[in-house]
Amino acid sequence: MNRQPPKWADRFLQWYCRPELLEEIQGDVYELFYRTVNHYPRQAKFQFVWNVIRFFQWKNIKRSKSKINNTGVAMDMLRNILTVAIRNFVRQPGHSFLSIFGLSSGLICALLILTWIIHETSFDQFHSEPETIYKVMTHVKSDGNFQTYDLASSALDVSSIPEVTALASVSSGSRWPHELCFRPEEKTNECIYLNGVYANENLFSVFNFPILQGDRQPLKGAANIAISEKMAERLYGKANPIGKIIKIDDRHEVTIASVFKNVPINSSLQFDFALPYHILQKQWGINEAMMARNFFNIYIKTGSPISAEALTAKLNDTRVLTEEHKSQNVSYQAYPLLDWHLKSKFEGGKNTGGKIEYVFLFGIIGALVVLMAVINLVNMSTARASLRAKEIGIRKVTGALRTSIAGQFMIESFGLVLLSFIISITAVEWILPSFSSLLMQPIEFHLLQGNTLLYLIGFLFVVAILAGLYPALIMSSFQPVRILKNQLTTNASGNHGFRKSLLVIQLSVSLIIVIFSGVLYRQLEFITQKNLGFNRSNMIRLEPTFRLLKSYESFKNELLKNPNIISVGGSNDNPLNSAGANTGVTWPGKPDDLRVSIRTIGCNPDFTRTMGLKILEGNDFQAEKSDTLRTEVLVTQEAVKVMGLKNPIGEELKFGQIPCVIIGVINDFHTSSLHEALLPVILYRQHIQSISALYIAFQPGTTEQSMQAINNTYKSFEPDYTMKYWFQDETFNETYKTEIVASRLTILFTFISLSIAIIGVIGLATFTTIRKTKEIGIRRVFGASATQALMVLTKEFISVLIIAILVAVPLAWYTSDHWLQGFAYRTNLPWSIFTISVVGLIVLIMLVIVILGIKTIRTNPTQSLRTE
Amino acid sequence: MKGNYLGELEELVLLHVGILYPNAYGVAVMDEIEKQAGRSLNISAVHSVLTRLEEKGLLKSKMSDPTEERGGRRKRIFLLTAAGKRSLEEANELRNQLFSQIPKVALQFRLA
Numbered sequence: 003m004n005r006q007p008p009k010w011a012d013r014f015l016q017w018y019c020r021p022e023l024l025e026e027i028q029g030d031v032y033e034l035f036y037r038t039v040n041h042y043p044r045q046a047k048f049q050f051v052w053n054v055i056r057f058f059q060w061k062n063i064k065r066s067k068s069k070i071n072n073t074g075v076a077m078d079m080l081r082n083i084l085t086v087a088i089r090n091f092v093r094q095p096g097h098s099f100l101s102i103f104g105l106s107s108g109l110i111c112a113l114l115i116l117t118w119i120i121h122e123t124s125f126d127q128f129h130s131e132p133e134t135i136y137k138v139m140t141h142v143k144s145d146g147n148f149q150t151y152d153l154a155s156s157a158l159d160v161s162s163i164p165e166v167t168a169l170a171s172v173s174s175g176s177r178w179p180h181e182l183c184f185r186p187e188e189k190t191n192e193c194i195y196l197n198g199v200y201a202n203e204n205l206f207s208v209f210n211f212p213i214l215q216g217d218r219q220p221l222k223g224a225a226n227i228a229i230s231e232k233m234a235e236r237l238y239g240k241a242n243p244i245g246k247i248i249k250i251d252d253r254h255e256v257t258i259a260s261v262f263k264n265v266p267i268n269s270s271l272q273f274d275f276a277l278p279y280h281i282l283q284k285q286w287g288i289n290e291a292m293m294a295r296n297f298f299n300i301y302i303k304t305g306s307p308i309s310a311e312a313l314t315a316k317l318n319d320t321r322v323l324t325e326e327h328k329s330q331n332v333s334y335q336a337y338p339l340l341d342w343h344l345k346s347k348f349e350g351g352k353n354t355g356g357k358i359e360y361v362f363l364f365g366i367i368g369a370l371v372v373l374m375a376v377i378n379l380v381n382m383s384t385a386r387a388s389l390r391a392k393e394i395g396i397r398k399v400t401g402a403l404r405t406s407i408a409g410q411f412m413i414e415s416f417g418l419v420l421l422s423f424i425i426s427i428t429a430v431e432w433i434l435p436s437f438s439s440l441l442m443q444p445i446e447f448h449l450l451q452g453n454t455l456l457y458l459i460g461f462l463f464v465v466a467i468l469a470g471l472y473p474a475l476i477m478s479s480f481q482p483v484r485i486l487k488n489q490l491t492t493n494a495s496g497n498h499g500f501r502k503s504l505l506v507i508q509l510s511v512s513l514i515i516v517i518f519s520g521v522l523y524r525q526l527e528f529i530t531q532k533n534l535g536f537n538r539s540n541m542i543r544l545e546p547t548f549r550l551l552k553s554y555e556s557f558k559n560e561l562l563k564n565p566n567i568i569s570v571g572g573s574n575d576n577p578l579n580s581a582g583a584n585t586g587v588t589w590p591g592k593p594d595d596l597r598v599s600i601r602t603i604g605c606n607p608d609f610t611r612t613m614g615l616k617i618l619e620g621n622d623f624q625a626e627k628s629d630t631l632r633t634e635v636l637v638t639q640e641a642v643k644v645m646g647l648k649n650p651i652g653e654e655l656k657f658g659q660i661p662c663v664i665i666g667v668i669n670d671f672h673t674s675s676l677h678e679a680l681l682p683v684i685l686y687r688q689h690i691q692s693i694s695a696l697y698i699a700f701q702p703g704t705t706e707q708s709m710q711a712i713n714n715t716y717k718s719f720e721p722d723y724t725m726k727y728w729f730q731d732e733t734f735n736e737t738y739k740t741e742i743v744a745s746r747l748t749i750l751f752t753f754i755s756l757s758i759a760i761i762g763v764i765g766l767a768t769f770t771t772i773r774k775t776k777e778i779g780i781r782r783v784f785g786a787s788a789t790q791a792l793m794v795l796t797k798e799f800i801s802v803l804i805i806a807i808l809v810a811v812p813l814a815w816y817t818s819d820h821w822l823q824g825f826a827y828r829t830n831l832p833w834s835i836f837t838i839s840v841v842g843l844i845v846l847i848m849l850v851i852v853i854l855g856i857k858t859i860r861t862n863p864t865q866s867l868r869t870e
Numbered sequence: 871m872k873g874n875y876l877g878e879l880e881e882l883v884l885l886h887v888g889i890l891y892p893n894a895y896g897v898a899v900m901d902e903i904e905k906q907a908g909r910s911l912n913i914s915a916v917h918s919v920l921t922r923l924e925e926k927g928l929l930k931s932k933m934s935d936p937t938e939e940r941g942g943r944r945k946r947i948f949l950l951t952a953a954g955k956r957s958l959e960e961a962n963e964l965r966n967q968l969f970s971q972i973p974k975v976a977l978q979f980r981l982a
Contacts, residue, residue, distance in 0.1 A: 032941050
């Protein structure tokens with residue numbers, strides 16, 4: 003057994019102990035050790051370790067060197083570093099501006115994206131215990147395929163599931179009876195259209211929509227209404243609305259029982275008022291049993307923890323899923339409410355993402371832009387290193403440690419990043435309203451609040467360290483002797499290859515973004531200029547009231563008296579965005595197993611003329627019905643082809659059991675977004691009172707006069723209601739909202755990434771020019787022309803450019819192609835965009851190099867060579 | 871500032887430094903306290919008290935010659951200063967004075 007104390011403990015003591023105390027402390031523990039080691043060696047060792055640990059106290063621990071330094075000196079040093087930083091900053095305003103500008107624009111871009119992402123991920127988080135709320139989804143299996151709805155039977159009985167504490171049933175929609183006309187107290191002949199929900203009494207207990215005034219459970223009363231703060235103000239101004247009577251549809255009286263706080267914009271459930279189901283039943287004019295057959299949005303709240311899978315299994319149990327529904331191939335799924343906003347796309351009964359894809363896409367773009375901006379800062383500051391070499395040399399000679407030089411550059415980088423952060427946060431707060439209108443979506447969010455501030459500070463440090471670390475390491479490694487002897491040229495500021503590859507990344511990323519936005523633009527242009535087969539310009543869609551439809555003929559004649567109004571027609575579905583397809587159409591000779599989706603649109607005789615559809619065979623609908631027994635229909639060429647009819651005119655079709663007769667063939671037209679293939683269409687004659695929208699076409703360039711005329715005529719027929727209408731062009735744009743937003747965003751990204759890349763080129767070009775000054779001088783002396791001298795400067799960039807193009811073009815091609823695949827109708831991959839982008843980038847870079855290099859080339863070589 | 875106030879352990883250590891004159895150092899003080907007062911302390915605790923007393927100016931120290939038993943290391947020998955001596959006297963005096971004021975009756979314990 004060795005008689006020595008444990009080495010590691012001894013070493014530990016030597017490591018931590020203050021040198022002036024070490025001898026006596028070590029002496030004491032050794033003495034105690036030697037005393038016992040002869041009799042109890044094991045105990046002695048244990049005691050030694052224990053004593054070493056007990057001595058590990060603050061007063062015995064070594065202080066770091068900086069602590070030993072007088073703090074006054076450190077303060078002076080800090081002040082000197084700051085002064086030098088500011089002087090450097092001011093001496094080269096162009097460079098400093100570019101550094102700040104590059105980083106700020108990158109950060110603005112990233113922060114805007116961050117704001118958007120935070121907004122998108124904050125949906126429905128404001129409820130209490132939001133993770134315990136589930137939405138019941140319904141999958142209906144038909145023909146081996148699944149249709150998924152975010153609805154479930156309103157008669158759903160979950161009393162057999164002990165985990166479920168409450169069930170909220172909500173019926174929402176965008177048209178009557180969810181969008182209703184409310185009349186302000188003062189002006190009763192005006193209409194304010196507001197959208198609301200019908201719900202059971204649990205709406206305000208399952209969700210966190212705080213009630214500000216009145217009854218806590220307003221929906222318990224059968225004739226109650228709860229309204230939002232905003233609605234209360236619009237209808238009653240400052241007056242207390244509680245207890246006032248509102249007439250729903252000017253018929254059913256309800257009492258305002260409560261006022262709730264405006265629904266936050268990051269709620270997936272939006273409404274301005276809430277009514278009990280009793281009112282809906284009255285409006286629809288149906289009895290209890292029919293009401294129970296409806297499907298509504300069903301939300302369940304669980305009390306004890308249960309997984310979504312287990313809950314889904316319980317929902318599909320026979321006690322919940324009725325036999326009747328089961329026989330219709332219906333199955334339920336409990337879907338977490340928190341997932342709903344970002345993952346709402348279902349295919350084949352499975353979730354296939356949704357908006358989350360855009361969140362990821364923009365997240366990556368944001369990170370890339372920040373990366374590019376940081377790369378820039380690194381390039382810019384290392385490029386300038388040679389100019390500061392002397393300063394570093396002097397500092398080192400006068401005794402600066404490597405760590406303090408590195409620290410100096412870290413502080414400088416930190417200052418620069420902080421400044422950029424302040425600029426960009428201010429800018430973001432300022433831009434946010436226009437950004438949210440660019441996204442066509444309200445965003446109410448501020449960066450400087452709560453946790454985000456902490457994240458931002460963390461982000462700031464990360465960026466500052468990334469941007470400062472490399473320059474700090476490189477510059478602090480300079481050897482003073484060589485610097486002061488002017489021998490810096492070799493390996494002047496770090497690994498040149500490293501910085502070149504950074505530039506490759508920058509150039510590739512911006513090239514990809516430029517090309518992609520070009521493709522996106524081309525496709526959007528293609529969509530907007532594509533002939534849909536019917537007119538959509540200079541046309542409005544008007545939502546008629548029942549009374550207006552009853553006097554349709556006189557309304558139409560009154561309108562047509564105005565020469566600006568071309569035509570009026572009506573249908574029950576807007577051909578711009580028809581939903582749902584009919585598979586129940588049969589025709590003579592239809593094979594039994596064939597299932598074809600056909601869009602069926604009911605319309606009045608004026609519809610085809612108003613829409614500008616062409617009759618290719620047979621006749622248009624006539625004002626008077628000629629065939630009184632069968633419904634007259636017009637079919638498109640595609641429908642004729644699908645049905646395989648040789649002589650379509652006079653053929654008999656059936657919609658379910660209803661007999662129809664083909665009286666004419668019209669041209670093909672698109673009935674939904676161009677993402678989907680064109681469907682066959684059948685127009686059937688419908689009674690005017692079942693029509694849901696009137697279309698009014700007017701002369702181009704007379705929008706203002708025509709709208710005035712239409713509004714006046716409307717008022718004379720329907721004085722109690724405010725006219726509700728939409729321009730067909732705007733509805734069309736709405737269909738491609740995502741694409742339009744994406745194209746606007748890519749324009750923004752293109753601008754920012756291009757400017758960052760150009761700054762990167764400037765950084766490297768500056769450096770090259772400084773390095774090659776002497777070379778150019780010598781070449782000039784030997785008679786090289788200006789162009790030849792320029793070649794020396796551009797040579798550096800040729801390889802960088804070639805690699806960037808080789809990386810970017812295939813990636814851009816792949817992305818664009820993949821994106822275009824999402825459209826059934828698309829432009830060919832436009833190679834011209836690729837060529838233009840690549841050539842444009844080359845020209846731009848050459849221009850930057852020439853502008854920067856021209857001064858050096860023009861300098862008299864004697865001057866550049868004399869400095870030795 | 872705690873001023874001249876002397877803690878109980880501090881007083882004990884101070885007394886033992888006096889007793890061990892001129893050989894009072896960490897381990898010796900620790901041993902002596904265990905022998906005389908029957909209290910076993912950890913060496914680090916003794917060190918803390920010794921340094922505190924030195925900071926208060928009640929002790930002074932010097933390094934001894936190297937000794938074999940400590941692997942050739944020197945000891946830090948502690949000595950009472952004039953202030954240390956005075957504060958011991960004051961503590962002693964205060965205690966005696968207070969003790970004498972206790973009424974005799976209070977100290978007469980009988981078997982009840």
